[in-house]
Amino acid sequence: MTQHLTPTAPHDLIGIGFGPSNLALAIALQERAEQGGKAFDALFLERQSDYNWHGNTLVAQSELQISFLKDLVTLRNPSSRFSFVNYLKVHGRLVDFINLGSFYPCRMEYNDYLRWVAMQFAEQSRYGEQVLRVEPVVEAGGRVRHLNVISQNLHGREVSRQARSVIVSTGGTPKVPQAFAGFKDDPRVFHHGRYLSAMATQPCTRGEPMRIAVVGAGQSAAEAFIDLNDSYPNVQVDIILRAGVLKPADDSPFVNEIFGPDYTDLVFNQPETERERLIREYHNTNYSVVDLSLIQRIYGILYRQKVSGINRHGFLCRRMIESASEVDGRVQLQLRDLGTGSTEARCYDAVILATGYERRSHRELLAPLKDYLDDFRVDRDYQLLARPELETPVFIQGFSQQSHGLSDTLLSVLPARSGEIAAALEKRLEGIRQPQSAPEARRAAGLSVSA
Numbered sequence: 525m526t527q528h529l530t531p532t533a534p535h536d537l538i539g540i541g542f543g544p545s546n547l548a549l550a551i552a553l554q555e556r557a558e559q560g561g562k563a564f565d566a567l568f569l570e571r572q573s574d575y576n577w578h579g580n581t582l583v584a585q586s587e588l589q590i591s592f593l594k595d596l597v598t599l600r601n602p603s604s605r606f607s608f609v610n611y612l613k614v615h616g617r618l619v620d621f622i623n624l625g626s627f628y629p630c631r632m633e634y635n636d637y638l639r640w641v642a643m644q645f646a647e648q649s650r651y652g653e654q655v656l657r658v659e660p661v662v663e664a665g666g667r668v669r670h671l672n673v674i675s676q677n678l679h680g681r682e683v684s685r686q687a688r689s690v691i692v693s694t695g696g697t698p699k700v701p702q703a704f705a706g707f708k709d710d711p712r713v714f715h716h717g718r719y720l721s722a723m724a725t726q727p728c729t730r731g732e733p734m735r736i737a738v739v740g741a742g743q744s745a746a747e748a749f750i751d752l753n754d755s756y757p758n759v760q761v762d763i764i765l766r767a768g769v770l771k772p773a774d775d776s777p778f779v780n781e782i783f784g785p786d787y788t789d790l791v792f793n794q795p796e797t798e799r800e801r802l803i804r805e806y807h808n809t810n811y812s813v814v815d816l817s818l819i820q821r822i823y824g825i826l827y828r829q830k831v832s833g834i835n836r837h838g839f840l841c842r843r844m845i846e847s848a849s850e851v852d853g854r855v856q857l858q859l860r861d862l863g864t865g866s867t868e869a870r871c872y873d874a875v876i877l878a879t880g881y882e883r884r885s886h887r888e889l890l891a892p893l894k895d896y897l898d899d900f901r902v903d904r905d906y907q908l909l910a911r912p913e914l915e916t917p918v919f920i921q922g923f924s925q926q927s928h929g930l931s932d933t934l935l936s937v938l939p940a941r942s943g944e945i946a947a948a949l950e951k952r953l954e955g956i957r958q959p960q961s962a963p964e965a966r967r968a969a970g971l972s973v974s975a
């Protein structure tokens with residue numbers, strides 16, 4: 525049964541997901557309120573039971589892939605108390621961090637920074653709540669002035685809250701190649717997004733030898749390979765890629781300009797074919813590429829094998845996985861050599877799918893609103909284009925790479941984007957403001973400001 529929490533006073537905004545995108549928005553909204561703007565009653569719902577940024581991938585050697593100066597806020601407001609520099613100062617590590625001489629903190633530290641920010645918005649966030657869908661509340665005459673956000677808590681109970689606007693910032697969904705569909709929920713075959721928890725149950729943690737396949741040629745595949753090499757001496761790894769080589773991520777300075785805030789306008793103002801061309805041209809800044817230093821480490825490991833003659837790991841390039849099946853308790857992969865056309869079968873004790881992410885969860889969550897929307901296309905401020913009956917602004921973050929450019933799924937655009945969305949939200953909610961503000965109405969009804 526669904527429990528309705530806010531029958532009388534809807535929230536101004538419900539944010540779905542509390543990753544870096546919505547954290548940045550929480551900061552931007554608070555900043556505007558402190559500068560005399562409207563104080564919104566915003567609530568953020570997060571499905572994880574506590575704050576974690578890609579927590580299952582936080583292996584020891586993993587580093588942030590952009591400068592710490594591109595944190596949640598600095599590019600918009602360098603004097604914000606939510607900056608990474610202030611986090612360092614508060615934690616007594618500012619001088620030590622400077623001594624490191626690096627722009628790239630390890631991801632464990634960045635996770636701790638994000639968690640520190642998230643704790644400061646504890647009042648406005650609820651953890652352990654997976655949003656299932658967003659439904660329109662249709663009034664007489666067909667107007668929609670409120671949305672029902674329906675979530676499921678950790679006890680399996682459905683909770684319904686009303687909102688005057690919604691922002692979906694739910695990140696990527698692990699991509700699992702069709703060949704592995706038969707291994708759903710099999711602990712031996714898992715996506716890299718579950719790396720640490722899935723590895724914790726593997727026999728190699730008890731010292732047993734294992735042969736593991738890592739599928740993919742991106743940063744995740746490279747980090748898994750290095751971690752398996754360093755952490756499990758009894759594991760032999762085959763890295764299996766369709767490409768001929770591991771290619772470096774282009775993070776050279778001119779190219780990096782495409783991740784600057786101004787570049788979003790340039791991309792957005794292009795016709796669709798030109799936007800697509802730009803994304804193709806700079807694809808190698810982000811997808812199917814690896815940090816050069818990591819490539820050098822992997823090459824070094826494989827070279828030392830040649831010197832010693834002990835072939836622990838395999839590098840299987842130009843290989844297409846045609847099928848995956850269970851044979852004698854192991855996972856057998858049928859591999860086609862794209863160079864020669866020949867096939868071979870190889871058996872593994874586990875397969876790690878470092879096969880990237882899809883961006884589709886907004887479509888699933890907002891499916892009940894589909895008929896009001898223009899195929900999930902957005903305006904420049906990330907608001908979904910909609911029929912006039914839908915009076916509730918719906919925003920998305922991280923699903924607009926096609927219209928706003930390659931920075932859309934990354935951290936670099938967060939300060940600018942959250943500022944733009946906060947301003948747009950204020951303008952649009954003001955336009956349809958009700959006689960009493962939501963927090964006032966909630967207080968009058970004897971309810972807490974965030975439920």
Ligand SMILES: Cc1cc2nc3c(=O)[nH]c(=O)nc-3n(C[C@H](O)[C@H](O)[C@H](O)COP(=O)(O)OP(=O)(O)OC[C@H]3O[C@@H](n4cnc5c(N)ncnc54)[C@H](O)[C@@H]3O)c2cc1C
Nearest residue numbers: 541543544545570571581588589654655694695922934935
């Ligand atoms: C391993 C990894 C490392 C990365 N490193 C970098 C990097 O160094 N630099 C960079 O620029 N980018 C990096 N990225 C890209 C990444 O997309 C961004 O860093 C960033 O996480 C985007 O933030 P987000 O809030 O949009 O999405 P996410 O961080 O994915 O956050 C989405 C949140 O929504 C929650 N959620 C999802 N569905 C629901 C639901 N139905 N109900 C409630 N909550 C839900 C999730 O639990 C999650 O907390 C990395 C990506 C990965 C996978």
Ligand SMILES: NC(=O)c1ccc[n+]([C@@H]2O[C@H](COP(=O)([O-])OP(=O)(O)OC[C@H]3O[C@@H](n4cnc5c(N)ncnc54)[C@H](OP(=O)(O)O)[C@@H]3O)[C@@H](O)[C@H]2O)c1
Nearest residue numbers: 586587588589701740741742743744766811812878879880
């Ligand atoms: N330290 C960090 O900050 C860190 C760590 C991990 C990830 N990330 C980020 O996370 C994002 C995603 O990186 P990622 O490495 O997870 O994904 P990715 O860059 O999208 O790479 C996915 C890889 O999987 C391969 N692949 C996809 N489908 C396949 C199939 N059916 N069969 C065989 N191979 C398949 C792709 O092959 P093709 O190349 O042939 O298409 C590609 O090599 C990036 O932004 C990355 O920078 C950051």
